[in-house]
Structure formats: C-alpha cells, structure tokens
Amino acid sequence: MFDDRSPIYLQIADGIKNDVLSGALKEDEQIMSTNQYASFYQINPATAAKGFAQLVEEGVLYKRRGIGMFVSPDAREKLRADRRERFFAEVVDPMLAEAKRIGIGVDEIVRHLGGAR
C-alpha cells in the first residue's frame, strides 16, 4: 500500500486527494476516522492523523467536532485548479525534455496527441 519513497502521511494525503479528484469521495462526505484508517491500513494512528491534519490545513477536509472529518465542498475544484497549474511544469515539461533528449520534435508530439483526441 505505502512505499518507502516518502512519509506515509504524505502518501495518505495524496491518496485522499486522488479520491476526491476522481469523485470516489464526494463533497461533504465523511471520511474514515483516524483509528479506522490506522486499523485498516495497519499504520500508527498518529501517522494517519498527520495526513488528515495536512489535508485540513490545505482545505481539502474540514473537521466537525465530535463527529469526524468531511470533504470540503470546494475541495475538488481547488485540487483541480492546483493540479492544472502544476500539470505543465510537472508533466509536460519533463516530457518535452525527454523528447528533446531522444530527438522527438514537438510537431511529432502534437501529431501523436492529435490522434488521442
């Protein structure tokens, strides 16, 4: 489930963000409690709590005292905006750099992408 490349709490946060983006988690939907999460994934609850805290701080989740954590109403929109912003820098630019290294021209890429339309 989790790998060694980065702290688990970041991986938890990323996983929940992906679920929000894909629609698997709906707006205002309650997410698992820290203990449920820890028990399900066999991790320390403090680690899970840290992941959730990160998401609360980023506005993806919000807390309701004594009840639990819920997906923020605008979470999906915000995450999409964030990811779109980073899309070119993190996905397209490295691809272009790799294409340049191996001699694939931009025209060829555009042609290929045209086929995916």
Add this chain to the structure above:
Amino acid sequence: MIELHGLTVRYGSTVAVDDVHLDLPTGKIYGLLGRNGSGKTSLLSALASYRRPASGTVRIDGADAFENPAVMRQTCFIRDTLDVNDSERVRAVLCFAGWMRPGWDAGYAARLTDLFELDPRKRISALSRGQRSALGAVLGLAARAPLTILDETYLGMDAVARSHFYRELLADYLARPRTIILSTHLIEEVADILERVIILDRGRVLLHEEADELRGRGVTVTGPAEAVGTFAGGHPVLGERSLGGVREVTLDWRPEPADVARGEAAGLTFGPVGIQDLFIHLTSASQRLEAVR
C-alpha cells in the same frame, strides 16, 4: 512523560548504556532499534527497574522509577526469558499474571492464547522458541500496562504469528492507548505501526525521531562519478560505492523536487532509502563519512 537522564548501565568495566538522555512522551508506540550489543536490553532493564542504573535517573510521570510500587505496577517488561519457571504450565503463568496485574484481561488473554495456538496445558519447558515468544506477547498485551515494554517478543515466531502479533498490538493500542516500546531487529515489519523510532548505537542514542520522517529521509544518487560528487557536495554521506565511472552515494538528505530535477538534468538517477537501509547505513559506518567531493 518518561525521562531518562544521564542513564548509564555498567557490567563491571563494560559500559552497556552510556549517558543516555531521552524524553519520551507517553501514549505512543516506540521502536527501539540497534545492532546486537548496542545496549537495547540494558536500557530497557533500567527503564523497567529490573536493574538499578550505575548512574543517572529514570523518571516516569515525574516519579523516580526504581523500587517505586506505583510505577512498577504500571510497567510490564517482557524479555526473551519471560521470567517464568520452566516447570510451570502456560495456564499457571497466565493465572499468576491475573493475580498480580491490576489491568489483566483474562478473556483477552484466552483469545490471544487461542490465536497463537498455544496449549495452556503445556509446560514452559516444552514450548518452542516461537511459542515462548507468543506467550510473551499474550503476557505483554493482556496485562494492559500503561508502560508495556516488549524486548524482541517475536523471536522464533513464524511470519503468520508475527503478523497476528502486530495486528493485535495495533488493535489493542487503538482501543486502549498506552506507551508501548518495541525493541526489534525486524524494522521493515513494524515500521508502519511505530510512531517514533530510537536508534541506539554502542550504548548511545544515535537518533530519536518520528518513524514516518525516516521514510524518504535519505536518497541514493547514481550517475557519472564527477556529477554525483558535485551534486552530493555538502550533504552527509551515509555510504557509497562505485563501478567503473559510475558512482552511487547514499545521502542523509531529502532533496526538494527542484534538486531532483536539477540532478536528473545532469544525468543522475535518484532512488529511495528505506528505513531498514537507513538504519544499516547509520549504524554500520565505523565512522561517519564526511561529505565528499
């Protein structure tokens, strides 16, 4: 809070634990790592008041621990010998724990005994190493002691039994949070359930950190020797090896995405360093390598 202050344990002229200072907030699961002979068991023996430290103090919630009845009652230290008599039967050992331990849950002990397939009628002398460890796990968990110390309570257990043990430990901790200290060599297996990690090396604390922070704390950088040297300059090097013109260094450093991009542009590749690898690198170096160029 558990406070170890200047804790030193000696056996004759051998110093097993050397001036250890540790502040451990209660209610967490700690992993105590260290190579054989690094002083883990000696540290735990002093913490559990099995041994009076040569110098220094152990304080638990502000009270001096040694021969303190309130502290002792709340402490459960399970070590490989189990401190039981070989001629006794498993049932009698559990029964005795029930007499003495204020928080003992006999029903839970019975469930665990079943889970580990321990025969209560068997004598301790007839138990295999793995079954002894399983009994240790039962004693340690069912005591529900606010400070539970499990010293390599997995020796001889097969993979299934260990998996049961970790699962039960986490489940019981979630239901009844308490301080649990696990000393172990099987780092990868328990890393996920630990909150904090303490690494002992030659009687001293090498590291005390959140377990999760150790993931991705190190990085391996591989590539042309010169480029690797330039990139690694100034960062603590945990290990390195080369083959021909290719060099790989393991750094105790978490690079930012920008650093990675810069490195990759220079033809370097990056790899993760797991907790186990990090531990091996931290404790095997006879001397810390300086950042090399």
Add this chain to the structure above:
Amino acid sequence: MSVHHALFRIYRPIIIPFAAILITVDLVISGLVVFGAGHLDFSMWLVLAGNAAKYWLLVVGIMLVVMQLRQFVANGATRHEFLTGAAIFGLILTAAFSAVVVLGHGLESVLLGAADRRGGGYPVLSATGMLSEFGQVFPEAVGYMTSGALIAAGFYRWRPRIGLAVMLGGAIPAGVADALLGVDEFGDMTALLPYAAALALSLAATALAAWAFHRVISDVPIKRTAG
C-alpha cells in the same frame, strides 16, 4: 493480590501433598517398628517431621529467591514488596510447620500411650511440654528458612566464589539454632545454654542474616537466566 497471598496460592499445591506423604510415611514406619519391636523407644514423628520440616523450609527459602523473586518483579511487584510478602509468608509457614511438628508429637504420644506401646526412652509430651517444644522448633525453623534465603541470594547476586563466602555466613542461623535449640528424637533439647539465652542468640543470628538478605536483594538486578 498481595505477595503473601500469591505465595500461599503458589505453595498450596506443594504443601498439601508434602504433608500427606510425611504423615503416610510416619504411620507406615511407626506401625512397622511397633509391630516388630512391640513398642516405640523414640518419637518417629520428631525424626521424620522434625527434620523434614527444617530442611523443606530451607529449600523454600532457596526457592523464594531462585524461582519466585523474578516472577513477582516481572508481574509488577517491587523487590521491597516481595521481601515483605516473603517475610509474612515465611513466618506464617514456619509457625504452621512448627505447630504441626509439635501437635503431631503430642498426638503420637497420646496414641502410643493409649495403646501402651511407649518404650522407656519415648519422650512423653505434656501440654506444657508442647509449648516449650514449640518455643524451640519455631525459632529453629525460622533460622533454617532464613539460611536458605540468604545462601540463595548470595549465589543469585554474585559469582559462585562470592556466593560461597556468603553461603558460610548464610549457614549461621541454621547452625546456631541447631546447636542451641535443636530437639532430638528423644525430645531432649541441647541444653548448652539456658533457654532464654539460647533463644536470644538464635534470634540474633537469624535477624542478622535476615538483614543481610534484605541488603542483598533490595536492589539486586533481576537476572536474565531462565529456570
């Protein structure tokens, strides 16, 4: 559960069969002697129970250190709590065994008298005799148990060579009690000294050993070795 309660529970399954075996053996041997010789010239019960109780209590003193100490500490008792519990347990146990020895002698005396099988040397026990016999057997039993505990403590804490040295000191309470308060099979007491002086000396030796035992155990490391 307090330490002494737990100790009684641990030893109960050992004490009862031990007493049963002792009584059976005594009845069988006494019966054979009376059947063969027609009478009993000495107290078989004092020979068997008197000695068995002494040495068994010495063994219990040893076992408390070798087997029970770490068991109690590992289950949340302090060394001090263990020592206190062991002292209460030890005193009650030695008093009980001494009473059994004396009462058994009294019973034997009455039964043989009723059957007219008492030989000339048989120590007839009167009610007041019982009290003075208890006054000898009890301090002697306490001395033996304390000896066992101190001897075991020396070996538990130190290397065998130092353990041997402690053993010599540990033997003193048993030796002094035996020499000054011992009761033989003819019911005769060793009358080297007046009773009060003998008792005082024996108790002093026992108290000294008990103090040493306390010193040795009060901060002893709980050993790793199993068994």
